[in-house]
Amino acid sequence: MTSTNDHIYSAIIIGAGFGGLGQGAQFVQEGIDDFLILERGNDVGGVWRENTYPGAACDTQALVYCYSYFLNLKVSRMFAGQEELQGYLRSMVEEFGLGKHIHFGQNITATEWDQDRRLWTVHTADGSEFLTRSVVAAWGQLNEPNIPNFPGTETFEGVAFHSSKWRHDLDLTGKRVASIGSAATAVQYVPEVAKIASNLTVFQRSANYILPRDQYIFTEEESARFQENPDTYRQLRQEIHEFREAGFERTRRHTAASEEGVELARQHLETQVSDPELRAKLTPDYDFGCKRILRSDDFYPALTRENVELVTEAITEFTPRGVRTADGVEHEFDVIIYATGFKSHAFMGSMRVSGRDGFGLDERWGNAPEAYLGIAVDNFPNLFLVYGPNTNLNHNSVVSMLEAQHRYIAQAVQHIAADESRFLEVDRAVVEKFNAHVQEELQKSAFSSDCSSWYKNEDGRVINNWSGTVEEYRSHTHDLQLEDYLQLAESGPGK
Structure with missing residues (x-):
């Protein structure tokens, strides 16, 4: 498709992951039917489509990692795996009739605001244009793989790939494998790779706080009870939510709760690792919660295997045979896997977003993305972000944040659609006041502590995480407050 579609949609959703599909389902429930979901891939799922490495799973309990209006009643275990989560999203498409709204293979290159017509034009790589x-x-925070630019990477004669682009065609049995990175992704695939590789070397930049996951597989009777009486599921879901909400105190600096978190992580480490030298390497030297808190029952045991080594010296360069570390040692490998995360601050990837007077979103943000409620940005009328700046969580399910955003955005879209002369542009003063408060609150949080974290930009400003609880965010986003938006005198398009 290369011709312009002249139809003007009420809304276009960018992305068909948890955020995009949830917004579409919310629209359907609110009676909004004139919308599209544009997805660059060939299937739904977002991170759960892309991340298919061995052991891929959610480290948040599945009962709270789903929408309140579409419970994952067929979930098989407390911490669901990648296939099950993608299956949930596919079921969501069917349940809410979203298939007719989704256009796959739509790589969006730019979006432009036309103030005279009060419309957005969405451009795709194949030359198509959509008006809305x-x-x-709903492009998310973790969609662009981050691969460090080590000297000599092009000289490596083996195979190298990022964990989100897993080479399922490559058999790692008997191979010498390196994992560059030891955080959220690595703790899941390392135990699996360790079972088949001849040698596995895990390169760790800094240790992580790891708590027990305590995986629980539901019995057939429990699964049947969930489906026959969803209230039993809701009760357990609410208990988990309240427990996780209370855990927010652990992310606040110098509190008894944070000390409790340190102690739980220490006990877990000491229970599973007896070697004092290895334990020392795996002991964090920063505040609990400064980095993402991990959950695993099998990562530490994997590191104690005879064929697994943990290396804490920094990598200085790649060589044809492997990598060299700061101590001068060359480590030889057949395969190198990057568990180096994502470009978490590149919210819009390579897409050009042009607002009022052609002003670019990248220009507005610089290295410090911000938005009112993580949703609205001044100079960008009728643009609403899902999982935007300062809406990530460390203590609870981010899906609960998404659901709050979806309801708020649906109110905004309904308000705009009711009159073609309407548009909503958040007041710059509102954005600044809101974010000043968020940043002030974050100073009390471990997120602002002294450690290297994807939560922060190079200036130390926390730009990914929310400063409070889910309930506090729900209160902020419960109702669309029109006074937060510019009340302009124009009475119609172009006037």
Whole structure:
């Protein structure tokens, strides 16, 4: 498709992951039917489509990692795996009739606001253009793989790939494998790779706080009870939510709760690792919660295997045979896996977003993305972000944040669609006041502590995480407050 579609949609959602599909389902429930979901891939799922490495799973309990109006009643275990989570999203498409709204293979290159027509034009790589009153950007925070630019990477004669682009065609049995990175992704695939590789070397930049996952597989009777009486599921879901909400105190600096978190992580480490030298390497030297808190029952045991080595010296360069570390040692490998995370600050990837007077979103943000409620940005009318700046969580399910955003955005889209002369542009003063408060609160949080974290930019400003609890965010986003938006005198398009 290369011709312009002249139809003007009420909204276009960018992305068909948890955020995009949830917004579409919310629209359907609110009676909004004139919308599209544009997805660059060939299937739904977002991170659960892309991340298919061995052991891929969610480290948040599945009962709270789903929408309140579409419970994952067929979930098989407390911490669901990648296939099960993608299956949930596919079921969501069917349940809410989203298939007719989704266009796959749509690589969006730019979006432009036309103030005279009060419309957005969405451009795709194949030359297509779509017109819409509102744009809902559900591109997420973790969609662009981050691969460090080590000297000599092009000289390596083996195979190297990022964990989100797992080479399922490559048999790692008997191979000498390196994992560059030891955080959220690595703790899941390292135990699996360790079972088949001849040698596995894990390169760790800094240790992580790891708590027990305590995986629980539901019995057939329990699964049947969930489906026959969803209230039993809801009760357990609410208990987990309240427990996780209480855990927010652990992320606040110098509190008894944070000390409790340190102690739980220490006990877990000491229970599973007896070697004092290895334990020392695996002991964090920063505040609990400064980095993402991990959950695993099998990562530490994997590191104690005879064929697994943990290396804490920094990598200085790649060589044809492997990598060299700061101590001068060359480590030889057949395969190198990057568990180096994502470009978490590149919210819009390579897409050009042009607002009022052609002003670019990248220009507005610089290295410090911010938005009102993580949703609205001044100079960008009718643009709404899902999982935007300062809406990530460390203590609870981010899906609960998404659901709050979806309801708020649906109110905004309905308001705009009711009159073609309407548009919503958040007041710059509102954005600044809101974010000043968020940043002030974050100073009390371990997120602002002294450690290297994807939560922060190079200046130390926390730009990914929310400063409070889910309930506090729900309160902020419960109702669309029109006074937060510019009340302009124009009475119609172009006037």
